[in-house]
Amino acid sequence: MADTTNDVGGIAGDRLRSFVERIERLEEEKKGLQDDIKDVYAEAKGTGFDVKIIRQIIRLRKQAKEERQEQEELLELYKAALGMD
Structure with a gap:
């Protein structure tokens, strides 16, 4: 066979x-x-x-709330350090 x-x-x-x-x-x-x-x-x-903004929203919605908050805080900190406020 x-x-x-x-x-x-x-x-x-x-x-x-x-x-x-x-x-x-x-x-x-x-x-x-x-x-x-x-x-x-x-x-x-x-x-x-604005499609670029929609893509950012999609990416942010995939993240955990804590991760998103941490990134937003770091972004604000970096902007302040560069005088972008």
């Missing part, structure tokens, strides 16, 4: 192919989502919103 796992050099070819194909499908989905996000940013810009 032949080995159906398609082993080559100790590597299960069918299993490897399955992983590669799954990753390729997910990469394609990711590209589609990235295109959708780009479209939303373009729509926001078209209605007058």
Whole structure:
């Protein structure tokens, strides 16, 4: 009986192919989502919103409140040290 796992050099070819194909499908989905996000940013810009600020807000919302507060305090401290107040 032949080995159906398609082993080559100790590597299960069918299993490897399955992983590669799954990753390729997910990469394609990711590209589609990235295109959708780009479209939303373009729509926001078209209605007058500043996209750079929206990106900053998105980044800040991902952070924990304490981390965000610490960064804001450091930013204020550095601005004061540079006379930017």
